[in-house]
Amino acid sequence: MVRYRKGKDDIVSSINITPFTDVILVLLIIFMISAPGLYQASFRIQLPGTSSAAAQSDYQVTIALEKDGTMYWNGNPLDEETLKARLKELKNPAESKILINADSHAEHGKVVHVVDLVRSSGAPSVYVGTVPEKRK
8 A cells, every 4th residue: 555645634545456457467378278178068968089089179069968968058957948949049050160079988879869960950051079199
């Protein structure tokens, strides 16, 4: 706190918030950089490994499918009816980039069903999430 004297008995107090603002902005930047990694780590999904795994970014929608059949829309749990409704709500499905992150132990029929639902909504391309395969 900085104190200034105006006159003989007057004291004016003021707080310099510039250092506080700097700290808050740095914390905001750190959070923005680390948030996507925290988001992906919150699921119990083991993505299948491939030798040609690509970076997973710039998708408008991410649908996650756990091995027990639980589905998530951008991190929020949902059922099949809600998935159909949300796919209908897409503004421009033909240009939407939709990523499906399915657990490698998820039932194949369920994964195919989710891909079919996404394609029937008008999205021409469906992307499937993978991780780089570990070399032996």
